[in-house]
Amino acid sequence: MDLQYPGKRPLAEIREELLAASAEARDLPSDFETGLAVTGDNYEVMLSLLRKFAGKIDLIYTDPPFNTRSCFFRGEDRVSTVSHGKSDRVAYNDSMPMDQYLEFMRVRFCLMHLLLGESGSLYLHIDNRAGPYLRILLDEVFGIDNFLNDISRVKCNPKNFSRAGYGNYKDVIYFYAKNRDQVIFNGVTESYSEEDIARLYRKKDARGRRYTTVPCHAPGESAGETGGLFRNQLPPPGRHWRYAPSVLADLDEKGLIEWSATGVPRIIRYADDAAGKKIQDIWLNYKDPQYPRYPTEKNSEMLEMIVRQSSRENSLIMDPFAGSGSFLSAGISQGRRVIGIDSSPEAMTVISERPELRGLKFADMSRAGVPDPDAL
Ligand SMILES: C[S@@+](CC[C@H](N)C(=O)[O-])C[C@H]1O[C@@H](n2cnc3c(N)ncnc32)[C@H](O)[C@@H]1O
Structure with a gap:
């Protein structure tokens, strides 16, 4: 891709000329502290x-x-x-x-x-x-x-x-x-607006803190630790735990796992812990x-x-x-x-x-x- 206009010179020629001219250029202070x-x-x-x-x-x-x-x-x-x-x-x-x-x-x-x-x-x-x-x-x-x-x-x-x-x-x-x-x-990142928070973190805990939940598992089976038991459950077929079962157990002890009525675990993410949005x-x-x-x-x-x-x-x-x-x-x-x-x-x-x-x-x-x- 090339843009043509009168007076356009080859880049290599310009670069060469700049390097030669800089050798002759006036000195400027270089010992400045802040700028x-x-x-x-x-x-x-x-x-x-x-x-x-x-x-x-x-x-x-x-x-x-x-x-x-x-x-x-x-x-x-x-x-x-x-x-x-x-x-x-x-x-x-x-x-x-x-x-x-x-x-x-x-x-x-x-x-x-x-x-x-x-x-x-x-x-x-x-x-x-x-x-x-x-x-x-x-x-x-x-x-x-x-x-x-x-x-x-x-x-x-x-x-x-x-x-x-x-x-x-x-x-x-x-x-x-x-x-x-x-x-x-x-x-x-930039911080979430109030509307973002209301849209993305729809739930509130007993203290009124807004949160949402994400699955504990991700696509793909694993033969390793993340394919093992967490609270006596294996990950669903075709999936593996996002974290080692010991890490999930630790989150559970800290109250950061929400269990559905049918016993499905999901990880709690609080709005005020969020780093911000890309x-x-x-x-x-x-x-x-x-x-x-x-x-x-x-x-x-x-x-x-x-x-x-x-x-x-x-x-x-x-x-x-x-x-x-x-x-x-x-x-x-x-x-x-x-x-x-x-x-x-x-x-x-x-x-x-x-x-x-x-x-x-x-x-x-x-x-x-x-x-x-x-x-x-
Ligand atoms: C769009 S303004 C910059 C405004 C600046 N970003 C600000 O926030 O205030 C462009 C500036 O380039 C300066 N300028 C134009 N030709 C210049 C040159 N050859 N060398 C240095 N500065 C030049 C102008 O004097 C002008 O102040």
Whole structure:
């Protein structure tokens, strides 16, 4: 599968060029404790990072411009797109010819791939217009086998615009492993809602605790221990006990086996002991903030969940299009070391004003931060 557009270069050529350019790139501080926030084009910043951090990053969350053909503004007390006040400042401009946008992203995907460690992963947050094209580019850079999920995320309340077409209230997140056999995935679950509990745990014990029961046996006969007697019963034909009879007897003594009137045992599972439910690929509960501090700021609980799911205590994690720094903040709250990059001085102002991010080391690699040789 190949996506064709003008100006598309072979991947091997891009990778070679990036490695050569990183050898010449500017040095960045690498002795930061909690994290690093860099103002600048993430192409140049990631080239610099490659010198010390190639293969060292466990998780990248990236929420780039979606090429919406809009300009995003930020004023004293509000953020906006189309309409803006005279004193509002440009946060970022989101408009490129499509072929340039695709190659801009593809080169950056290569840099991210080089920075990720073998157990690392990438979450690309994107909309339904740019998304399908970028997914093909990710398949090229990460390998189709390392695609793990496309997640639909409900971003806002339903819309009632009059234009033709269904309301769009979701965006998408593509989740790729650097190497799917080694990827960090911590099995973080989400808690059951009250409706889930009422539906899944229909019974109540004498103290009002909700529970359900599951069979003591499972398909397949066994000639071993789990095919033997439990309370003088053999498992039904074609089945074996789920646990050794001694374990079932222990559960029975603890009151965790329910016996039917006809003497059939079932294991009791209490709702308040349940670990939670596996997170699926439609995310309903992570709408974006109603009063963001920065345009297109993402839901912080979603970002925290991603950090807990796909990195470890002390992992180094990165957001190369950091915006308001919400992902950096999620990382710090979970004890991770973070790197954030944004080319917008407005974004860096927001990041530097967040109290939880004050401990970051700040560096400037923007044009404004590079000494002008003509002025020397
Ligand atoms: C969609 S916003 C990110 C919002 C962020 N996820 C948040 O929760 O606040 C995209 C950001 O990418 C930044 N950006 C655009 N081009 C960039 C580049 N070449 N290098 C670094 N940052 C860039 C923009 O300034 C903007 O802040």
